[in-house]
Amino acid sequence: MLIVTTLGLLLVAWFIGQPWLIERRRRRWRSQPFPPAWRAILKKRVPYLRALPADLQLQLKQHIQVFVAEKAFIGCAGLVITDEVRVTIAAQACLLILNRRRTDYYPELRQILVYPGAFIVDKVHTDETGLLQDHQRQVLSGESWSQGQVILSWQDTVEGAAIPDDANNVVIHEFAHQLDQETGAANGAPNLPGPERYRRWSRVMHDAFDELQDQADHGEASLFDHYGATNPAEFFAVASETFFERPGPLAELHPTLYRELCDFYRVNPLSW
Missing domain, CATH: 3.40.390.10 (Collagenase (Catalytic Domain))
Known part of the structure; x- marks a missing residue:
């Protein structure tokens, strides 16, 4: 019975992961009306987008709908994930994949971890021979992992979106790393x-x-x-x-x- 059940689960996973089925789901998400509450979030949090031509705004909204449906958002250190968090991050991430005939929406990315503010990570440094040296604690506003994760500070995400002409945008920065990591190490x-x-x-x-x-x-x-x-x-x-x-x-x-x-x-x- 266990073998049959396991085989059945594998078949279901294989079926769900078929490219034609994935694209059919994405077409369905893109065809849905963009929620009015999400429009209000974009207006409040991502004023940059109002400068986009109408066709790119429409395309971006469709990408946001797919991104939010496919990616898991996880709140850290007490942050509660809301539509405001999802849509604000998705809008900026999807700027980087506009006008592609076909996009896989950051195929290696599984989840976005969001902290209320800057977070601390321990970095292990190695010397020229590859031997481990010291651990250094760093305070970061964002980080991109090749293992399918992006980590963001919500405070820095909001501030980066609010000022659209200072070339300081943590979401664009980390998702550029994700594009870089599609070919392996950044x-x-x-x-x-x-x-x-x-x-x-x-x-x-x-x-x-x-x-x-x-x-x-x-x-x-x-x-x-x-x-x-x-x-x-x-x-x-x-x-x-x-x-x-x-x-x-x-x-x-x-x-x-x-x-x-x-x-x-x-x-x-x-x-x-």
């Missing part, structure tokens, strides 16, 4: 169509990253947060924040990088 090179795109991406990103590192080393001001000089993965995430929130200065100061990000994200924020 290295600043997300999934791209073919070797030539990877070569071009590498050249453009490398040049901008080197410039930021030099500015950070000399204490010079930069369009990008100096945190982006940490490594190529962080530079991609910081550049993504800048792309969506400060497209004008980015296009002016780094036109080649701006075009590369336009091609990747399939939108042109300057047109908004």
Whole structure:
């Protein structure tokens, strides 16, 4: 009896996970009217979205409906998950997947953990030989794990959305990492169509990253947060924040990088 039951569960899981069935569910969610209460949440929490053209607003709302239906939100340290939390996070995360002929909605992501404010994590550092060194406690506003989790501070999420032109948006930052991690460990090179795109991406990103590192080393001001000089993965995430929130200065100061990000994200924020 146990064997039959286990086999039955496996068959059900296999059936539910079939791509055609997943897409059928998503079409059903996208076709449903967008709840008026959710519209009020967007108006209150994500004023940035009012600048989007009507077609992108509609597309984004459809993506929000799928994202909220598919992803688990878990409140931590006493935070209660509400529609306000879900919709505010989903709206910003789905900005990064607009205009794709087909999207899997961050396929490796299973759950979003949300803390009331900044949270503390223990980081284990290794030396050049790979031996464990010390543990360091860090206070973070967000973190992206390749094991299917994004962790966010609700306070920083709200503040990042409220000011749409400061290039400081923790949700955009962490979900850029999720796109990066679709190809494995985050290295600043997300999934791209073919070797030539990877070569071009590498050249453009490398040049901008080197410039930021030099500015950070000399204490010079930069369009990008100096945190982006940490490594190529962080530079991609910081550049993504800048792309969506400060497209004008980015296009002016780094036109080649701006075009590369336009091609990747399939939108042109300057047109908004």
